[in-house]
Amino acid sequence: MIGLWARYYRAQIKLSLAVQFQYRVAMAIWMLDIVLSPMIYLVVWTTVAQSSGGTVNGFTPSDFAAYYTVLMIVQHITQIWHMWEYEYLIREGGMAQRLLRPLHPINEDISQNISYKILMLMVLIPAVLLFVLLFRPAFHTPLWSALAFIPAVLLGAALAFVIGWTLAMAAFWTTRIVAINSLYFTAMLFFAGYLAPLDLLPRFMQMIAGVLPFRWMMSFPVELALGRVAPEAVLGGFAAQALWIVFGVLVLRRVWKAAVRRFSSVGG
Amino acid sequence: MSASKSAVVIQNLRKTYQVHEREAGLGAALRSLVSRKSRDVKAVDSISFSVDMGEMVGFLGPNGAGKTTTLKMLSGLLYPTSGEARVLGYVPSRRERAFLSQMTLVMGQRNQLVWDIPAIDSFELNREVYRVPVAQYKQTLDELVELLDLGKLLTKPVRNLSLGERMKCEIAGALLHRPRVLFLDEPTIGLDVTMQRRIRLFVAEYNRRYGATVLLTSHYMADVEALCKRVVVIHHGSILFDGDLTALVERFSPHKTIHVKLADENQDFGAYGEVISREEGQVVLRVPKADTARVTGQLLANMEIHDLTVEDTPIDEVIEQVFAQPKEGRA
Numbered sequence A: 001m002i003g004l005w006a007r008y009y010r011a012q013i014k015l016s017l018a019v020q021f022q023y024r025v026a027m028a029i030w031m032l033d034i035v036l037s038p039m040i041y042l043v044v045w046t047t048v049a050q051s052s053g054g055t056v057n058g059f060t061p062s063d064f065a066a067y068y069t070v071l072m073i074v075q076h077i078t079q080i081w082h083m084w085e086y087e088y089l090i091r092e093g094g095m096a097q098r099l100l101r102p103l104h105p106i107n108e109d110i111s112q113n114i115s116y117k118i119l120m121l122m123v124l125i126p127a128v129l130l131f132v133l134l135f136r137p138a139f140h141t142p143l144w145s146a147l148a149f150i151p152a153v154l155l156g157a158a159l160a161f162v163i164g165w166t167l168a169m170a171a172f173w174t175t176r177i178v179a180i181n182s183l184y185f186t187a188m189l190f191f192a193g194y195l196a197p198l199d200l201l202p203r204f205m206q207m208i209a210g211v212l213p214f215r216w217m218m219s220f221p222v223e224l225a226l227g228r229v230a231p232e233a234v235l236g237g238f239a240a241q242a243l244w245i246v247f248g249v250l251v252l253r254r255v256w257k258a259a260v261r262r263f264s265s266v267g268g
Numbered sequence B: 001m002s003a004s005k006s007a008v009v010i011q012n013l014r015k016t017y018q019v020h021e022r023e024a025g026l027g028a029a030l031r032s033l034v035s036r037k038s039r040d041v042k043a044v045d046s047i048s049f050s051v052d053m054g055e056m057v058g059f060l061g062p063n064g065a066g067k068t069t070t071l072k073m074l075s076g077l078l079y080p081t082s083g084e085a086r087v088l089g090y091v092p093s094r095r096e097r098a099f100l101s102q103m104t105l106v107m108g109q110r111n112q113l114v115w116d117i118p119a120i121d122s123f124e125l126n127r128e129v130y131r132v133p134v135a136q137y138k139q140t141l142d143e144l145v146e147l148l149d150l151g152k153l154l155t156k157p158v159r160n161l162s163l164g165e166r167m168k169c170e171i172a173g174a175l176l177h178r179p180r181v182l183f184l185d186e187p188t189i190g191l192d193v194t195m196q197r198r199i200r201l202f203v204a205e206y207n208r209r210y211g212a213t214v215l216l217t218s219h220y221m222a223d224v225e226a227l228c229k230r231v232v233v234i235h236h237g238s239i240l241f242d243g244d245l246t247a248l249v250e251r252f253s254p255h256k257t258i259h260v261k262l263a264d265e266n267q268d269f270g271a272y273g274e275v276i277s278r279e280e281g282q283v284v285l286r287v288p289k290a291d292t293a294r295v296t297g298q299l300l301a302n303m304e305i306h307d308l309t310v311e312d313t314p315i316d317e318v319i320e321q322v323f324a325q326p327k328e329g330r331a
Helices: A002-021 A024-051 A061-078 A086-091 A094-100 A106-119 A121-135 A143-172 A177-191 A203-211 A214-225 A231-266 B026-034 B067-074 B119-129 B134-148 B151-155 B163-175 B193-210 B221-227 B245-252 B289-302 B315-323
Strands: B006-021 B037-052 B056-060 B082-087 B103-107 B181-185 B213-217 B230-235 B238-244 B255-262 B274-279 B282-288 B305-312
Touching (some): A002 B119, A024 A061, A086 A094, A094 A231, A106 A143, A143 A177, A177 A214, B056 B067, B067 B213, B119 B151, B134 B163, B181 B193, B193 B221, B230 B245, B289 B305
Antiparallel strands (some): B230 B238, B255 B305, B274 B282
């Protein structure tokens, strides 16, 4: 059984890669998308640090460089865009085609997600080298923390996918998904550690970030990669990730069932 | 008809859509924010029929009659509002893997092949999705390539294929898992006559080779005449007729047409029947079937006739008459 699934995933990823290879120009644009925003935030915070005597709350320009270099990697690995596609999929009949197959449509999205990320490694690796050369990041990460980064970023990617995919289901009820998605990504900007490292946010915002899922998608793995998580807080972080994933999957299953029911009632 | 013999069984199947309505204009748009008016539209209104294993049935009706809604209910895309549908013993709306693996829905205007890459890549993916053993996949693919003359088409990006070529690839892609039940919704729409014929021949051959059950909708009566002995006519959501194609003609066309060639076409034919056309020495009359022999005899006796032929009304015209039936007039 596992062999059959592995074969399906291999075929689907191969096909998705073949499709994505067709869009070379788009790849160049996506590269800008990956590099540009971390670079802007990095430049802004470096300027702020330099103008306030060299540090902001203990973050030196090299710390910011390290932070945004890792954030760029984590952002790439945890990225999800399916919430922008579902309205089109439903309207143009793609959803009906997917429902006719003896396979849960989420599998196709997981494969596409993985294949895009594999493909864009070709872009990500030079981008990381560029960041290292230009901004000279400084890492003071203990080995155990660097190792913990790997499962943390994978769990973060799983969490981001589960929540993002559940959000994509909104397209079954409304055609105005842009508003919902914008709200989601704005929350992410603040609470995932995008706009600024969470350490720099006011205390109450840090508390909110702790109870929302966004920190556990992006900021937590980044903090581990930089050695900024105390050893006693690591297990709690993994537990928060796991809990959010379990909760997310339970919600996803319910929402998916309701979405199919909705789709089957009103027609595609 | 026993259940085991039937591939498709539909009983009192009904589908009602709720449609929101509002007048044009900003005022109406604002009012609709507060109170939305909606009404129920019966797309399919309590229909029942069944299709035997291996049977090919034409499912006919004008646009909006409920054909596609029915096919979508049978393929598990739509939940029925009430009533029951079973396909190969499965309840389609449960969308069980075993059910989805044994049927296919081909919609002439919808695509399943990935646009940017050659069809063969999509086929390979379908093999994994449907878990088709490699040997069976190769055999089916070879057969489909031969029957549909796919040859070089498979390695060209789908976006570079013509409409007809793409449709052939779509059909092949939909049949790689050798479905036992085929729902074909306008499979020849927009295709030229040669391609239509090719696809018709193919469907007939697939049915013969694999004993597959086919439920086909088409606006081209040539498709239906070539493939289906039996037709089910749906109109305004209800079944208007279910039986042999020849019986349909009998029932809905109680006329025959008489083509008469003669020296002077400008004579009065009013006493013989309804004149449909009159040009260059030829007159076409429509007469009730029962009167055909009498009228023919009278024509031959009373007029100087060069040639006379009697024909059934063309099936297209019969269907036109069936579709023109008012809602109340249905059987």
